[in-house]
Amino acid sequence: MLPIEQDGSFGRVSIRVSMKGAMESIFGVLYALESGEPYLLISDLQLQGKRTSRRHGAAGRNQWAKAGTELACTFVLSGYIRG
Numbered sequence: 001m002l003p004i005e006q007d008g009s010f011g012r013v014s015i016r017v018s019m020k021g022a023m024e025s026i027f028g029v030l031y032a033l034e035s036g037e038p039y040l041l042i043s044d045l046q047l048q049g050k051r052t053s054r055r056h057g058a059a060g061r062n063q064w065a066k067a068g069t070e071l072a073c074t075f076v077l078s079g080y081i082r083g
Helices: 023-035
Strands: 002-007 010-022 041-058 061-082
Touching: 010 023, 023 041, 023 061
Parallel strands: none
Antiparallel strands: 002 010, 010 061, 041 061
C-alpha cells in the first residue's frame, strides 16, 4: 500500500500491483478494474511480454506449438475515499 494523498475532501488510496499471466487474462483484469464500480484508476502501467511455447511429444518426437504470449505486468491501482 502506498501513502494516502489528500485531494481536497477526498483521500487517494493506492496500491502497487504485480502479476503474470496470459495476455488475454491480463487485459481482462485491467478492463474489469477500470470499468467496474467503485471507480478505480490504473497508472504507471508497465507490461513486459514473453512468447511461450508448449512441447508436444509423440513417440519420442518433439514438436513445438505456439501457446500464446505471457505478460509480466506492474501498475499502481488507485481509488478515492471521503475524508
